[in-house]
Amino acid sequence: MQTSTYPQLIPLVLLIPALGAFINIFWGARLRERVSGWIGIGAALLAFLISLLIFFHMREVHSIGSVVNPAGVFDSWISIDSIGLNIPWQFRVDPVTTTMLLIVTGIGSLIHIYSMGYMNGDPKFSRFFAYLNMFLMFMLILVTANNFLMMFVGWEGVGVMSYLLIGFWWDKGGALGRKNANAARKAMIVNRIGDFGILMAIFLIFWTFGTLDFYRPGEMANTCYAREINGFEACAKEGEGEAAAVEQPVTTGAEPAAVDTQPTAVAATAISNTPATIVAPVAVSGETLVTPAAVEAHGAETVVDTHSADTTADTHAIGAVDEAHGGEAAHAAVTLNQVDNSRFELKQLGVFNQTARLMELPENSPERTIHIGPYTFEFRTLLILIVLFLLLGVTGKSAQIPLFVWLPDAMAGPTPVSALMHAATMVTAGVFLLIRSNVFLDYVPEARLVITIVGSLTALLAGFIAMGQWDIKRVLAFSTISQLGFMVAAVGLGAYAAALFHLLTHAVFKALLFLGSGSVIHGIEHGHHHDHAHDDHGHDDHGHDDHAPDTFDPQDMRNMGGLASRMPITFWTYLFGTFALSGLPFFAGFWSKDEILGDAFAKAFSSHDTLVNIAGFLALFLLLAAAGFTAFYMWRQVQMVFFGSPRSAAAAQAPESVSWMTIPLVILAFFSFSIGFINVAEGGPFYGFLGLKGHEFQHFLESAMPSVTAEAALVFNWPLAIVAVLLAFGAIFFAHSIYGSNKAVTHPEGAIEERKDPIDTGASGPLWRLANARMYWDEIYFRLFENPYNRISQVLYALDWNLLHDYFHDSVLARGYNTISKFLAQPFDQGLIDGTVNGVARVVQLVSGRVRGVQTGYVRTYAVALLLGVVAVVVVMLLPLLQAR
Amino acid sequence: MAYPVPAEFFIVLSMILFILGAMGVVMRKNAILVFMSVELMLNASNLALVAFARQWQNTNGHIFVFFVMTVAAAEVAIGLALIVTIFRHKKSINIDDLHQMEG
Numbered sequence: 002m003q004t005s006t007y008p009q010l011i012p013l014v015l016l017i018p019a020l021g022a023f024i025n026i027f028w029g030a031r032l033r034e035r036v037s038g039w040i041g042i043g044a045a046l047l048a049f050l051i052s053l054l055i056f057f058h059m060r061e062v063h064s065i066g067s068v069v070n071p072a073g074v075f076d077s078w079i080s081i082d083s084i085g086l087n088i089p090w091q092f093r094v095d096p097v098t099t100t101m102l103l104i105v106t107g108i109g110s111l112i113h114i115y116s117m118g119y120m121n122g123d124p125k126f127s128r129f130f131a132y133l134n135m136f137l138m139f140m141l142i143l144v145t146a147n148n149f150l151m152m153f154v155g156w157e158g159v160g161v162m163s164y165l166l167i168g169f170w171w172d173k174g175g176a177l178g179r180k181n182a183n184a185a186r187k188a189m190i191v192n193r194i195g196d197f198g199i200l201m202a203i204f205l206i207f208w209t210f211g212t213l214d215f216y217r218p219g220e221m222a223n224t225c226y227a228r229e230i231n232g233f234e235a236c237a238k239e240g241e242g243e244a245a246a247v248e249q250p251v252t253t254g255a256e257p258a259a260v261d262t263q264p265t266a267v268a269a270t271a272i273s274n275t276p277a278t279i280v281a282p283v284a285v286s287g288e289t290l291v292t293p294a295a296v297e298a299h300g301a302e303t304v305v306d307t308h309s310a311d312t313t314a315d316t317h318a319i320g321a322v323d324e325a326h327g328g329e330a331a332h333a334a335v336t337l338n339q340v341d342n343s344r345f346e347l348k349q350l351g352v353f354n355q356t357a358r359l360m361e362l363p364e365n366s367p368e369r370t371i372h373i374g375p376y377t378f379e380f381r382t383l384l385i386l387i388v389l390f391l392l393l394g395v396t397g398k399s400a401q402i403p404l405f406v407w408l409p410d411a412m413a414g415p416t417p418v419s420a421l422m423h424a425a426t427m428v429t430a431g432v433f434l435l436i437r438s439n440v441f442l443d444y445v446p447e448a449r450l451v452i453t454i455v456g457s458l459t460a461l462l463a464g465f466i467a468m469g470q471w472d473i474k475r476v477l478a479f480s481t482i483s484q485l486g487f488m489v490a491a492v493g494l495g496a497y498a499a500a501l502f503h504l505l506t507h508a509v510f511k512a513l514l515f516l517g518s519g520s521v522i523h524g525i526e527h528g529h530h531h532d533h534a535h536d537d538h539g540h541d542d543h544g545h546d547d548h549a550p551d552t553f554d555p556q557d558m559r560n561m562g563g564l565a566s567r568m569p570i571t572f573w574t575y576l577f578g579t580f581a582l583s584g585l586p587f588f589a590g591f592w593s594k595d596e597i598l599g600d601a602f603a604k605a606f607s608s609h610d611t612l613v614n615i616a617g618f619l620a621l622f623l624l625l626a627a628a629g630f631t632a633f634y635m636w637r638q639v640q641m642v643f644f645g646s647p648r649s650a651a652a653a654q655a656p657e658s659v660s661w662m663t664i665p666l667v668i669l670a671f672f673s674f675s676i677g678f679i680n681v682a683e684g685g686p687f688y689g690f691l692g693l694k695g696h697e698f699q700h701f702l703e704s705a706m707p708s709v710t711a712e713a714a715l716v717f718n719w720p721l722a723i724v725a726v727l728l729a730f731g732a733i734f735f736a737h738s739i740y741g742s743n744k745a746v747t748h749p750e751g752a753i754e755e756r757k758d759p760i761d762t763g764a765s766g767p768l769w770r771l772a773n774a775r776m777y778w779d780e781i782y783f784r785l786f787e788n789p790y791n792r793i794s795q796v797l798y799a800l801d802w803n804l805l806h807d808y809f810h811d812s813v814l815a816r817g818y819n820t821i822s823k824f825l826a827q828p829f830d831q832g833l834i835d836g837t838v839n840g841v842a843r844v845v846q847l848v849s850g851r852v853r854g855v856q857t858g859y860v861r862t863y864a865v866a867l868l869l870g871v872v873a874v875v876v877v878m879l880l881p882l883l884q885a886r
Numbered sequence: 887m888a889y890p891v892p893a894e895f896f897i898v899l900s901m902i903l904f905i906l907g908a909m910g911v912v913m914r915k916n917a918i919l920v921f922m923s924v925e926l927m928l929n930a931s932n933l934a935l936v937a938f939a940r941q942w943q944n945t946n947g948h949i950f951v952f953f954v955m956t957v958a959a960a961e962v963a964i965g966l967a968l969i970v971t972i973f974r975h976k977k978s979i980n981i982d983d984l985h986q987m988e989g
Binding site: 857858859860861864865868 | 908911912913920981982984985986
């Protein structure tokens with residue numbers, strides 16, 4: 002049990018950044034900058050360390066993915082009994098989660114460290130770190146969730162943090178502050194459109210499956226059907242052969258005690274407790290790895306996972322299987338992880354296994370007809386709808402066509418934010434969501450075609466736009482959109498592992514590029530202040546304050562040039578990032594991009610499905626073109642920023658950044674080169690070099706993705722790789738011939754408006770201006786949506802003011818009210834009520850005036866009254882006596 | 887045993903005394919005289935009580951007379967004390983000057 006406790010640490014990974022954020026929010030203002038920064042960095046690093054522990058555990062066991070429900074406190078997080086809704090707060094730890102954990106916390110930590118240098122002296126320093134930590138927490142919730150709603154919490158959480166951080170400098174004052182705040186609002190609003198899709202998808206998922214859980218405790222991903230649709234030999238149906246003997250005795254929701262007595266009955270993930278631990282998922286169906294007898298022999302050692310024993314359906318047994326030693330065994334085990342989920346009723350399964358089981362049923366079986374309210378749907382129709390709605394959400398968060406417009410504006414935030422959220426982690430949430438939903442996607446090639454088209458088009462268009470941008474960060478922003486397009490297209494092609502691999506490598510080198518650009522901006526700002534220090538009011542060596550409003554834009558590449566010698570570390574690391582992004586051989590981007598292109602190639606030429614062929618062709622050509630664009634715009638940027646002679650006084654005096662900033666750059670540069678080797682393709686370069694195994698990363702992911710199998714791993718595609726590399730080199734040489742040797746801009750000495758792009762002449766001019774204007778995408782939206790919206794609201798405003806306010810309010814409401822109140826005031830209140838009250842008063846006054854005279858104050862008056870009273874009493878008493886006589 | 891004087895005589899005398907007292911209370915302004923008139927009324931009633939006691943050969947009337955005399959003595963003590971206080975305060979014992987409670 003020692004090894005399997007690491008996934009139980011998962012709540013800590015979330016809680017530590019939350020704690021860091023908590024401290025910095027409440028006491029940050031009173032802490033010194035360094036202390037507050039270290040709290041943030043420490044929280045991120047601790048989370049990273051725990052993630053590493055979990056990763057090494059995962060690597061060791063290749064676990065099918067355990068569902069962790071800490072402490073059982075959140076067994077029912079949200080539950081509505083009347084519709085059978087019960088959502089637990091459960092974490093899912095599988096290889097995909099683990100990979101994301103490492104990306105988020107690892108790159109997050111480096112960016113925290115970088116921020117210490119970048120944000121130095123900012124008045125809201127501690128708040129920045131609190132936000133960063135909180136962002137990490139939400140992103141971690143997103144990636145560790147075991148149900149769609151919990152994931153949505155993270156999804157919205159990162160949205161909020163993104164809003165707060167894009168608009169972090171809202172208080173800059175004037176137009177700049179407004180621009181920052183507007184960028185934040187734009188991101189928020191555009192993402193709301195996507196979130197509508199996510200919500201619709203969640204509702205549909207609930208009404209289709211009756212649950213939102215990805216997997217229930219004890220369940221495992223079903224590979225059989227996925228293998229079949231991928232054209233591999235399908236596994237034997239349950240209940241055949243020797244599996245039949247194994248299957249029978251188990252009832253659903255078996256008690257742990259039952260598991261103890263009948264260990265063979267459980268579809269067990271066998272984990273040996275020795276250090277050389279390997280998971281050998283015991284395949285109970287067809288291709289049995291370990292015979293039931295072998296399991297029985299070790300039955301005495303079988304223990305029940307007590308962590309999850311509190312959940313009802315969990316019979317997740319872990320046995321010790323000594324035979325399962327060595328890498329080969331592990332390999333075999335993972336490829337054979339078909340799992341017997343038959344002990345679950347259909348509705349007890351999580352959404353993915355329900356999908357798999359429903360799709361195995363014949364088309365017209367009653368289970369595949371879903372009733373939602375008064376409507377009846379075929380299951381597959383619903384699945385397509387769900388995937389398309391998810392795609393809408395993805396286009397929002399992962400900045401795809403048509404909702405990508407927020408991401409370039411999001412560059413208004415501090416550069417570490419751009420690196421962390423808008424390149425490395427948050428925008429990958431959409432891709433992650435699609436990868437997480439891979440089982441859905443497996444069954445709906447039509448929807449995947451849409452996804453592929455969206456992704457490839459985005460990749461191409463964003464790459465095109467990036468070629469015409471002046472702002473150093475905007476180039477990278479469009480590059481990010483383009484690369485996200487690669488990932489989405491890969492998901493659409495069913496190459497989930499390639500998508501996640503590209504996500505991983507891109508996170509590393511795009512974080513590097515953004516941080517490098519931040520370093521450049523920081524340097525230019527310092528140079529600018531240094532330049533002005535002579536005639537300005539004095540020394541001010543910090544860049545981010547709002548002092549004298551000047552028009553100098555430190556992010557404009559027209560103001561740069563020649564920084565290679567002034568900022569050597571930034572330059573060299575930036576070069577690494579550029580090569581990785583361009584896909585030059587053996588840098589990280591080469592491996593991941595090639596994996597995607599190879600998949601497109603395979604789908605285009607060797608699939609028998611026309612739909613898949615179309616998707617493959619589209620993706621292959623659009624993505625190849627996009628890859629060419631990528632190399633071009635990156636080299637254009639490098640030429641403009643680092644080569645030639647400085648085009649402004651600021652650039653001429655820009656200093657190298659502090660080591661807080663350069664050290665993360667160096668670390669990221671190292672990984673930009675080396676991270677790709679975790680997934681070299683069989684038959685390709687470096688395969689077998691120094692014991693490198695092929696597709697190691699992909700094998701690691703197999704247990705989380707049914708359709709990612711060892712057989713599906715592609716052999717290295719030499720011709721395609723050569724074409725792609727030649728394209729990249731060609732684009733770089735082309736860019737060099739245009740922008741190289743001090744030709745980056747025309748009129749480098751002139752005013753900034755006169756400095757034009759060398760392409761911006763003649764026939765290519767309109768094309769360049771199209772890219773520069775971002776293909777008028779914002780303007781089109783403005784015309785299409787914003788203008789009509791504004792006009793409608795103006796009409797409504799006029800309608801409201803004239804009709805509702807002037808007529809209805811004045812004539813009907815106001816006058817009616819006046820009439821009623823006048824009636825109430827005059828005849829009613831003043832007449833009736835006042836009359837009554839005054840009348841009573843007057844009567845009392847009259848009577849009392851008369852009666853008052855009795856009280857003379859003279860004793861004798863009272864005496865007479867007394868006497869008369871006595872006489873009267875005596876008379877009354879005596880009268881009956883007289884009568885009686 | 888014959889009674890030389892019939893009871894009616896005493897009763898009539900008592901009535902006359904009582905009316906004289908009552909008229910004195912109502913008509914006099916001097917507080918001392920009002921007080922004396924009150925005493926006269928009390929004694930008139932005493933006379934009536936004694937007369938009836940003799941008429942009915944019953945001592946209850948006598949007992950009442952003693953009570954009345956005791957109460958009258960107490961009343962004199964308090965009443966004279968009041969009058970002295972009023973005089974000190976007002977330099978007058980004219981009860982018509984004591985009309986602050988007039989409505």
